Structure formats: C-alpha cells, structure tokens
Amino acid sequence: MGRRHLISLDDLDDDDLRWIVARGADYAAGSLDHVRPLHEAVVGVLFRKTSTRTRTAFSAGALRLGGRLITYGPGDLQENTGETAADTGQVLSGMLDVLVARTVGEEAELRAYAEQDRMAVVNAMSAGEHPTQALTDLTTLTRRFGVVDGLRVLYVGEGNNTASALALGLSRFAGTELHLRTPFDYGLAPDYLHRATIHAKAAGSRVDQRHDLLDLPEVDVVYTTRWQTTGSVKHTSDWRTAFAPFQVNSALMDRFPGALFLHDLPAHRGEEVTAEVLDGPASAAFEQAENKYHSARAVLEWCTGGVR
Structure with a gap:
C-alpha cells in the first residue's frame, strides 16, 4: 500500500486536491460510514503545540477508519535529547503507518520525517502553513x-x-x-x-x-x-x-x-x-x-x- 506525504498543499496535484475535498464532503454526508481503509493501521499523533480541533479530528478520524493510535506529547521523543528528525522518522517509519504532527517551526522537521517511504507524514500545522x-x-x-x-x-x-x-x-x-x-x-x-x-x-x-x-x-x-x-x-x-x-x-x-x-x-x-x-x-x-x-x-x- 502506497504512502503519500502531505506537508504542503503544493504536495498535491490538482486531481488529488479535488479528490480529498470531495471525499471529505462524502464523509460529512454519511455516505462512507462503512469504509475502514485504516484497518489495523497504526497512526502516531505528535503535537508540540496546543490543539483542540485538529488533534481530535485526526484521532477520532483514525479510530473511525479502523486505525489504532499512539499519541506523543511535546517532550516524549528523543529529539529532545539531540536525535535528529531524520533519524526519528526512520525509526518511527518501521512501526507507524502515518504520523500526524504539529511542530513549532517551519516545514523542515516534517520534511525530515518524510525522508522515507514507509510512513505517511501529515502536517497538522507548521509556522508557515496549515494545509489540513x-x-x-x-x-x-x-x-x-x-x-x-x-x-x-x-x-x-x-x-x-x-x-x-x-x-x-x-x-x-x-x-x-x-x-x-x-x-x-x-x-x-x-x-x-x-x-x-x-x-x-x-x-x-x-x-x-x-x-x-x-x-x-x-x-x-x-x-x-x-x-x-x-x-x-x-x-x-x-x-x-x-x-x-x-x-x-x-x-x-x-x-x-x-x-x-x-x-x-x-x-x-x-x-x-x-x-x-x-x-x-x-x-x-x-x-x-x-x-x-x-x-x-x-x-x-x-x-x-x-x-x-
């Protein structure tokens, strides 16, 4: 199963952008309540900043789609002791299917997490852009x-x-x-x-x-x-x-x-x-x-x- 990263909206081509928007509307209409595309998938949720809507939306969304959650707080990962974001991404990609992350700065940390193709990375808000x-x-x-x-x-x-x-x-x-x-x-x-x-x-x-x-x-x-x-x-x-x-x-x-x-x-x-x-x-x-x-x-x- 392919993995796709969403760090910026510019990571999407026009067809992908329209597909996600239309699919979101379909989910809202209740026509996809039976769909479980994340069956047995493990989703990591990392938020270094406060969040009500985005964190809850992705957590509830993953669970409703059949996935399982691992949540991280701002001080939980070894990046705090000096491990690089790229190394962190490589490690997590052997255990997670998706990482939804809200960082404290620009996209660089998210791009480093995405230097692998086994785990999808979603930008849940960076300093420059809030694509979701x-x-x-x-x-x-x-x-x-x-x-x-x-x-x-x-x-x-x-x-x-x-x-x-x-x-x-x-x-x-x-x-x-x-x-x-x-x-x-x-x-x-x-x-x-x-x-x-x-x-x-x-x-x-x-x-x-x-x-x-x-x-x-x-x-x-x-x-x-x-x-x-x-x-x-x-x-x-x-x-x-x-x-x-x-x-x-x-x-x-x-x-x-x-x-x-x-x-x-x-x-x-x-x-x-x-x-x-x-x-x-x-x-x-x-x-x-x-x-x-x-x-x-x-x-x-x-x-x-x-x-x-």
Whole structure:
C-alpha cells in the first residue's frame, strides 16, 4: 500500500486536491460510514503545540477508519535529547503507518520525517502553513455551495498559516477570487503570495492583497482567524491598533447580504469578530470545525493509498 506525504498543499496535484475535498464532503454526508481503509493501521499523533480541533479530528478520524493510535506529547521523543528528525522518522517509519504532527517551526522537521517511504507524514500545522485547515475550508465550501469553482472569498486579518494555506488551495479552483485584507506589515508571506499567484494564473482565478477595507468587491464568503495565532509573535508593540479596523462585525457583514461567515477557531469574541457575527445566522464556524473531522478522514485515506 502506497504512502503519500502531505506537508504542503503544493504536495498535491490538482486531481488529488479535488479528490480529498470531495471525499471529505462524502464523509460529512454519511455516505462512507462503512469504509475502514485504516484497518489495523497504526497512526502516531505528535503535537508540540496546543490543539483542540485538529488533534481530535485526526484521532477520532483514525479510530473511525479502523486505525489504532499512539499519541506523543511535546517532550516524549528523543529529539529532545539531540536525535535528529531524520533519524526519528526512520525509526518511527518501521512501526507507524502515518504520523500526524504539529511542530513549532517551519516545514523542515516534517520534511525530515518524510525522508522515507514507509510512513505517511501529515502536517497538522507548521509556522508557515496549515494545509489540513484549508482542506477543511474547501470541504465546507463544497458542502455549502455545491462547488468551489467561481466562489469569491474575503479574508480579513493577519496573513497567518491559515491564510497562506487558503491562498494555496482556493487559487487552484477555476474562477475563484481571494481578496486578502491584512494590516500593514502583517500580510501573507511573500513566498506564499507568489505561489498562490502562480496557481491563480494557471487556474484562471484571482488572488490579491491590500492593507485596508476600502473598495471591497462583492463576495460570497467572509473569513477571519484569531489575531493571536498559535506560535506567532507580533513584531510591533501597538499591533492591536493596527488590527482594530479589521474586525469582522455586523457593519462589515451588512455590506455582503447573504454571505457566509467562516472562522477556523478558536475565536476571541470582541477582538477579530463580534459575538453577533460568530453566533449569528451567517456563521458556519462550528459546522466548519466539525468538517475538520470529515476532512481528516479523507486525508488519512489518501495518505495510506486511497485511490481517486
């Protein structure tokens, strides 16, 4: 059975991306409740940072698909005593079928784990990108709108790892628009913006970034994330002043009647979003959170040899 790594969305070709998104929607619809592609597989779950949704989604997903779990805390592996990530990956690959890992830095540690072909490695969030969140988001859009192609999304807030993954994923669907509106000095990292722009050119979609909320286009979805992202550090002391105009509130949502509101959670009501919006009729944030479980099952199936 083949093993596939998911470190970045750019590890997926277009067919794989669409397969995982559609498969996640199928799991959510309940049409695959009988499927057990992880029967007897052993899944390692390593989280060096806090997690509610992603850790639970992959743990529950693995169990529901017939797999078995080994969980590791931030101080459990011998990397803490100097063993290299590559050596750790080689050792674990002789015992595990999948490693789902949330690291404290960039992708390098995950790439080192993936220097073998016996154990699939899944990026459950790194500093630069949160690929499984984007797959969840695309699954949510599929469930709500039927298709992703042609959707228009306004992302408001910091250009963090959720935003970079969203840009890499949404830009590969034909005719989509992603309008990033971020505080100055807190935009999408140039490398991710460049890669998303290349995808957009190939797919006939659009990605743009500005640092104000002027002249907003019509959109189908408004998306934000919390301002204090896990693992991030603000580089200016008055960052709250810069972020304040980017709060998603009723005044902003009223500019887009009928638009869906998304948030990757956890949320801080009164900061990046008001309670009126998060808990209001336009919000699909908690449905989106549940979809992480359905999307995780699709990712695990794909990583362990699921065919499209």
